[in-house]
Amino acid sequence: GQQVMQIPQYQHVQEGEDFTTYCNSSTTLSNIQWYKQRPGGHPVFLIQLVKSGEVKKQKRLTFQFGEAKKNSSLHITATQTTDVGTYFCAGNSGGSNYKLTFGKGTLLTVNP
Amino acid sequence: DTAVSQTPKYLVTQMGNDKSIKCEQNLGHDTMYWYKQDSKKFLKIMFSYNNKELIINETVPNRFSPKSPDKAHLNLHINSLELGDSAVYFCASSRGQGAKGNQPQHFGDGTRLSIL
Numbered sequence: 224g225q226q227v228m229q230i231p232q233y234q235h236v237q238e239g240e241d242f243t244t245y246c247n248s249s250t251t252l253s254n255i256q257w258y259k260q261r262p263g264g265h266p267v268f269l270i271q272l273v274k275s276g277e278v279k280k281q282k283r284l285t286f287q288f289g290e291a292k293k294n295s296s297l298h299i300t301a302t303q304t305t306d307v308g309t310y311f312c313a314g315n316s317g318g319s320n321y322k323l324t325f326g327k328g329t330l331l332t333v334n335p
Numbered sequence: 336d337t338a339v340s341q342t343p344k345y346l347v348t349q350m351g352n353d354k355s356i357k358c359e360q361n362l363g364h365d366t367m368y369w370y371k372q373d374s375k376k377f378l379k380i381m382f383s384y385n386n387k388e389l390i391i392n393e394t395v396p397n398r399f400s401p402k403s404p405d406k407a408h409l410n411l412h413i414n415s416l417e418l419g420d421s422a423v424y425f426c427a428s429s430r431g432q433g434a435k436g437n438q439p440q441h442f443g444d445g446t447r448l449s450i451l
Contacts (some may be wrong), residue, residue, distance in 0.1 A: 254437055266378065267426060268439035309376055315437050321366055321429075322391050324439060325378040 224315045225250050228264050229326030237334050244329035246288035253287040255295045256323065261308040269297075290298060304333050337427055338362050341426050341443035348416060349451050355412045356446045359425030365431040366390075367409035368440065369401060372423045385431065419448045 258266040272288035383391035
């Protein structure tokens with residue numbers, strides 16, 4: 224079945240440093256979503272990418288979808304303590320349009 | 336107003352018991368989901384219903400049985416609980432399929448199930 228791999232598993236940064244998490248799928252994706260889960264909280268939707276090579280920005284967050292639609296990345300510029308949490312990518316291969324396969328997530332911790 | 340609400344928030348019970356978790360959404364969404372998040376934070380889809388019809392049924396032991404009495408509710412009943420069932424169970428909902436593919440999923444706060 225479809226697999227979505229995400230690296231790194233953990234990332235610890237000093238406040239103000241940049242952070243990137245990468246997501247790779249074993250199959251071509253029709254779209255990919257990103258979620259953030261604060262410690263003790265629930266996943267919260269951040270963004271969806273649909274088009275090949277798409278780049279979207281949300282303030283300090285930049286999301287990219289690869290040209291082959293098999294990989295994606297989330298980059299945070301100048302991290303803040305409020306960025307702490309686990310970031311998940313979730314892909315859909317189009318077989319069942321309702322099913323998202325989640326990566327294992329990257330836990331980001333930020334040292335103030 | 337809470338968009339996706341689950342009850343109970345915490346559930347501590349003995350091995351072998353039967354328990355239910357309830358989920359309700361007031362977003363008017365057509366599709367609802369159950370996910371299991373283990374201790375390593377891995378989120379895995381279990382079931383999904385669209386307009387009360389089961390559309391996703393992953394490889395889940397048949398001790399787990401979902402029920403959707405209407406579009407706004409999706410409950411999960413678990414028989415003969417085992418130690419390995421300890422996890423956080425999240426309910427989520429989304430609109431029906433859109434032209435651009437999946438719709439964003441809105442998650443509840445989770446039910447933390449601990450088996451003694």
